[in-house]
Amino acid sequence: MRASFPNVGYDTYALKTFLEDLGAEVILAPPNSRRTIELGSLHSPELICMPYKITLGNMLEALELGADTLFMAAGARKCRFGYYHYLQERALKNLGKECRFIPVTQYSPLDFFFKVMPGIFGVSPLRVARATSKMLAKSRLTQEFRQHLNRKMAVDFAGAEQAKPKALAVIERAHTLREIQAARGEVRRILAPAAPVGQCNLNGTEPQVRLGLVGEIYFMIEQFASQEIEKELGKMGAEVVFERSLYRHIRHLLSSDPAFARSGRLARRYLQESPGGEAIRTVGEAVYFQRQGLDGVVHIFPFTCMPENIALEALQNLSEETGLPVLSLSFDEHTSRTGLLTRLEAFVDLVKRRKLGRRLHRN
Amino acid sequence: MKVGVPRALLYHRYGKFWEKFLTGLGAEVVVSRRTDKVLLQKGLGHVSSEVCLPIKIMAGHLEELAGQVDVLFLPRLLWLEDKLYACPKMIGIVDIARMMIGDRVRIVAPKIQGSLWLPHFGAGMELCHDPVRVVRALSEAGRFLPAHDHIPDFPAEEKRVALIGHFYNLGDDFISRPMVDTFTSHGYRICTKDELPEGVLRSRQGFARKIRWVYERELYNAFRFLVDKVSGVCMIVSMGCGPDSLVAEFMREEAQQRDVPFLQLVIDEHTGTAGIVTRIEAFLELAERRQARAFKIPDSRLKTGGQGIAA
Numbered sequence: 001m002r003a004s005f006p007n008v009g010y011d012t013y014a015l016k017t018f019l020e021d022l023g024a025e026v027i028l029a030p031p032n033s034r035r036t037i038e039l040g041s042l043h044s045p046e047l048i049c050m051p052y053k054i055t056l057g058n059m060l061e062a063l064e065l066g067a068d069t070l071f072m073a074a075g076a077r078k079c080r081f082g083y084y085h086y087l088q089e090r091a092l093k094n095l096g097k098e099c100r101f102i103p104v105t106q107y108s109p110l111d112f113f114f115k116v117m118p119g120i121f122g123v124s125p126l127r128v129a130r131a132t133s134k135m136l137a138k139s140r141l142t143q144e145f146r147q148h149l150n151r152k153m154a155v156d157f158a159g160a161e162q163a164k165p166k167a168l169a170v171i172e173r174a175h176t177l178r179e180i181q182a183a184r185g186e187v188r189r190i191l192a193p194a195a196p197v198g199q200c201n202l203n204g205t206e207p208q209v210r211l212g213l214v215g216e217i218y219f220m221i222e223q224f225a226s227q228e229i230e231k232e233l234g235k236m237g238a239e240v241v242f243e244r245s246l247y248r249h250i251r252h253l254l255s256s257d258p259a260f261a262r263s264g265r266l267a268r269r270y271l272q273e274s275p276g277g278e279a280i281r282t283v284g285e286a287v288y289f290q291r292q293g294l295d296g297v298v299h300i301f302p303f304t305c306m307p308e309n310i311a312l313e314a315l316q317n318l319s320e321e322t323g324l325p326v327l328s329l330s331f332d333e334h335t336s337r338t339g340l341l342t343r344l345e346a347f348v349d350l351v352k353r354r355k356l357g358r359r360l361h362r363n
Numbered sequence: 364m365k366v367g368v369p370r371a372l373l374y375h376r377y378g379k380f381w382e383k384f385l386t387g388l389g390a391e392v393v394v395s396r397r398t399d400k401v402l403l404q405k406g407l408g409h410v411s412s413e414v415c416l417p418i419k420i421m422a423g424h425l426e427e428l429a430g431q432v433d434v435l436f437l438p439r440l441l442w443l444e445d446k447l448y449a450c451p452k453m454i455g456i457v458d459i460a461r462m463m464i465g466d467r468v469r470i471v472a473p474k475i476q477g478s479l480w481l482p483h484f485g486a487g488m489e490l491c492h493d494p495v496r497v498v499r500a501l502s503e504a505g506r507f508l509p510a511h512d513h514i515p516d517f518p519a520e521e522k523r524v525a526l527i528g529h530f531y532n533l534g535d536d537f538i539s540r541p542m543v544d545t546f547t548s549h550g551y552r553i554c555t556k557d558e559l560p561e562g563v564l565r566s567r568q569g570f571a572r573k574i575r576w577v578y579e580r581e582l583y584n585a586f587r588f589l590v591d592k593v594s595g596v597c598m599i600v601s602m603g604c605g606p607d608s609l610v611a612e613f614m615r616e617e618a619q620q621r622d623v624p625f626l627q628l629v630i631d632e633h634t635g636t637a638g639i640v641t642r643i644e645a646f647l648e649l650a651e652r653r654q655a656r657a658f659k660i661p662d663s664r665l666k667t668g669g670q671g672i673a674a
Contacts (some may be wrong), residue, residue, distance in 0.1 A: 047600070050469070077575065078448045086573065087612060180438035214426045253580065271463065273439060273474070275455035304413060306605040310455030312411050317462040330413060 001121075002027050006055035010146065011223040011246040013172055014139040015089045019133035021120040024069070029062040036061055037333050043091050050302040050332050051218040052084050054225060056091060063097050074093070079307055081218075083241030109254050121164035126219035133248075139247035141171055144184060146245070147190035153234025155193050160234065163190050181289050186219065207224025207239035209351050212289030213281045214315075215300035219331070220244045226300045226331060227340055234299070234350040241294060243285045244278075247354035262288065269316035277307030283314045286326070296325035296351040298344075301333035325351050365661065366390040367432030367468070369424035371398065372417055372453060373440060375534030377479075383434060384483065387500025395424040398537035402427055403632055409463050416538065416631050417531050418452050429464040434490065438482065440475045444565065447577035450606050457616050460608065471500040481507075487507040511560050517592045524551045525589040525648070527582055528599030529607075529613070532630075540600065541636040542628070543642045543644070554593060556585030563588050570613050580607040586614050595624040595650035597643065602631035624650045667672040 001123040003024040004017055016026045032037070032054060040057030057071050070092075076082035085103035102120060105111065117128040119303065145167055152160040168191045211233060219226045220242060230240045238360040243259060251257040263284025270287075274280045286297045299315055301308035312328050326345045329340065366385050368374060374381070385392045396402070396421050399517030406423025428435060438555070439457040440449040448454070457472045464470075471489055480501065487497030517523065524546055528535060533555055535538045546553050557562060564581040571587070574580040590596060596618055600607040611627055618625035628639060628645040 011403040045411055045612040047602070047604070047611075049608075078454070080609055082575070083573075086570075088610060089365045090616075269522050271455065271458045272461075273441065273454055273458070275451040277451060277456075279451070279455070288597070304605060304608070306451035307455075309411055309414050309603075310451060310458065312413075313455070313462060313483050316411075328411075 001023060002067050003069045003071060004029055004059070004062035004065075006058040007032055007222060008100040008246060009158075010142040010168070010171070011139050012220055014135045014142060014246065017138050017175065018131050019071070020033070021116065021130065021134060022123055024121065027065050027067040029058040029067075030065070032058070032222070042332050043095065045087070047304065048087075048224060049080060049197045049305055050086070051081065051216075051222075053152035054222070055084065056088050058091065059088065060095075060097070061097055063092075067099065067297060069100040070101050071103060071104055073106055073249075075105035075107050076277065077107070078274075079278075081277070088135060089361060093160065101189075106253055118322075134177055134180070136247060136250060137252065138171070138174065139178055139245065141174065141180055141184055141187065141281075142147060143247045145171060145187050145247040146190070146242070148188055148193075148326055150230055150234055150240045150242075151207065152193045153231065154193045154237055154239035157235050160191070160258075166190050166334065185358050188361040207238045209355055210241055211294040211351065212292075212294045212297045213240050213242040213300065214244070214276075214285045214297060215278075216282075216288070216305055217244060217249055217278055217298045219302065221249075223248050226329075226338055227335065229298065229300060229329075229340075229344070232341060233348065238295075238348050238351070240298075241289065243288070244281065259285075268315070271315055273311065275307050275310040277305070279307035282308060283318070283341040286315055286318055288322075290322055290324045295355050296327070296347065298330040298347070299326075301330055303330045305330070310326055325354065364390050364433040364434060364490070365393050366393065367393045367435045368396045369421060369437065371421040371429055372531045373438065375531045376509055377438075379509075380504050381436060381438075383507050384487070384500050384504035384540050385490075385637065387419055388487055388496065390434075390490060391495060392653055393428065395427045398423070400533050403537070405474070407457075407632065410459065413603055414552075415603040416453060417535070417601055418456060418459075419632060420535065421456055422459070424438035424638070425460050425464055429467050432468060435460070435468045435470045436486070437470055438473045438475055438486070442476055444477070445576045445577075446477075447580060449578065450546055450576055450604075452483045483616070488603055497524070509557070512562075514560055514563070515554070515558050517554075522549075522551045523593040525554045525586070525593040526599065526648075527556065527586050527596060529578055529588075529601075529604075530557055532601060538557045538630060539599070540637050542597070542643060545640050546597075546647075546657050550646050551643070551647070554589050556578070559588060561587055574608045574610065581609055583614065586617070590618060590621055590623055593623070594654050595626065595646060597626045597628065597646065599630060601629050604631050622653075626655060653665075 001024045001148050003019050004027045016028060019026050036057035037054055039060050040053035044053045044056055072085045074082055076083045089101045104116060106230045113125045115126050118125055129353060149160060171181050172185050174180040223230060233240050248257055253259050263281045266287040267280045267284035270278055270283050289297055315326045318324060368381055382392050402423035403420055403425045406419045409426060410419055411420045435459055437457055442453060461470055469487050475482050475485035483501055484497055487500060487600045491497060543553060566582050566584045571580050571583050574583060598611055600611055615625050624646060
């Protein structure tokens with residue numbers, strides 16, 4: 001089996017490890033590019049949201065490289081995401097692409113361990129569980145990697161750019177649980193936010209401002225979709241703090257994410273009922289960030305995303321009530337980079353001045 | 364006590380029922396006026412520009428009612444039969460309303476999960492505190508629930524077109540008037556899902572089995588039922604409607620397979636009447652030509668690019 005799946009940012013490595021552990025040969029889709037998204041949009045319905053287009057582009061590119069089995073996450077209740085695979089399977093069929101298409105439902109972990117995965121790979125549930133634990137460890141590693149990287153970028157952007165490939169190589173190399181454990185320390189060391197020796201760092205080791213990033217899960221994981229917003233914000237001297245990652249998402253699916261209940265509790269003031277998708281978590285995390293004393297919140301989601309649009313209303317309300325600066329950005333394949341950068345710059349400027357003003361006021 | 368009911372979204376299906384119910388409770392019912400430009404403009408300022416047109420209209424109605432009434436009656440529909448959900452925006456509209464006008468008006472929002480009766484009873488108790496009266500009001504109002512149990516006739520000589528769209532779009536004259544007028548002025552009878560019996564709308568055949576949105580399944584089933592009884596299918600989608608963007612794709616494919624003209628009209632607050640009329644007229648011309656078979660379109664032109672028809 002030459003298996004492939006849509007890219008999910010740095011966590012692609014984690015999923016790759018998972019499939020390899022189960023005995024598949026993994027063909028990674030090429031890194032997301034302009035071509036991916038153009039290919040995807042060409043064969044997508046006009047009004048569908050952006051993750052659909054990118055993931056379809058990934059699939060097409062993976063098939064070009066010789067993949068014969070495609071995995072796609074499915075099942076998201078009220079959100080459109082759960083229906084992607086029906087349309088994508090059909091689109092591929094209409095294009096005359098021969099492949100086995102396997103939608104993996106998110107919300108039934110028991111089925112996943114005992115029926116779906118053993119059925120596909122002919123392995124025991126125990127092996128699936130072991131592979132899953134390794135995937136979890138690795139996605140936690142990538143989550144930490146992103147956290148360290150964001151911090152370093154905010155104080156020492158050039159250094160972070162240099163260290164990033166090194167850290168990624170370490171992540172990619174780590175195969176066994178023990179190696180992954182060791183890689184955690186190494187990644188932290190590589191990405192330590194200290195100024196390089198012999199160089200004067202005016203910013204010290206503390207970022208000027210800290211911004212919380214909330215939004216739709218695909219956008220939180222896959223940097224390409226949001227035009228590498230973490231990097232851009234880092235360049236402007238803002239550390240991006242996030243709560244959501246593939247690691248936390250899988251933990252949530254296995255009902256073991258403590259932050260999930262917290263989000264629900266904190267969001268209750270604004271949303272009493274989940275409008276589906278991730279709206280509750282988006283709002284809950286924003287409130288959490290506000291209470292943590294972060295300087296602002298950036299909210300990213302695909303254009304026409306239904307749940308996030310409801311969350312947007314809640315975030316506006318939160319902003320009005322608490323004075324927390326909130327920037328909501330929706331993306332599609334036409335989003336202009338220049339326009340985005342201008343908005344980000346203005347926002348970061350605002351947040352910095354606000355913080356400075358407050359500090360002066362206090363003194 | 365003045366109880367306000369916004370004339371938007373679910374009102375277009377349960378409006379009569381609610382009015383009777385609330386009057387039965389002894390409340391003075393204030394229904395917001397019919398949607399117009401002014402109302403829409405009011406709404407636009409209160410919600411994000413990305414939500415769909417019906418939500419924007421709803422925001423206008425809410426704003427309109429906020430100054431006039433003591434209580435706002437705004438049920439929240441989570442799911443109906445078969446655990447099928449309403450769309451995220453419809454679930455979220457109550458929260459949006461609370462954030463918009465919650466400090467000015469009390470909002471009574473019964474949570475509908477499966478059955479209408481219990482949540483409405485609860486809401487009634489909140490408003491009038493007399494269980495006997497609430498039950499009586501409910502049972503009287505129950506007669507005004509929308510019910511269609513017979514399949515309408517489709518005479519052979521009549522010109523028909525199917526107008527597929529959500530009831531809150533078709534029911535709102537402000538949105539649907541130009542389309543309806545254009546079709547009727549060309550002598551077409553309009554078939555919508557609202558005249559079909561529930562048995563048809565709740566069918567679980569084909570793709571309908573997999574649809575998890577209650578109104579989307581109705582649309583799809585209505586489409587399946589009507590597609591071979593009409594000379595063309597016109598679908599009205601509000602810009603930004605998530606469920607429609609998916610299900611419309613399946614309908615389009617099926618319509619192509621059956622060689623029925625399919626027109627998808629995407630509407631938002633900027634949509635002009637002239638554009639709609641032109642598109643509908645062109646569409647009707649196509650449908651008529653196809654029916655007369657005076658002019659057969661080569662298949663190659665129907666199958667555009669790679670997105671053509673599955674064999």
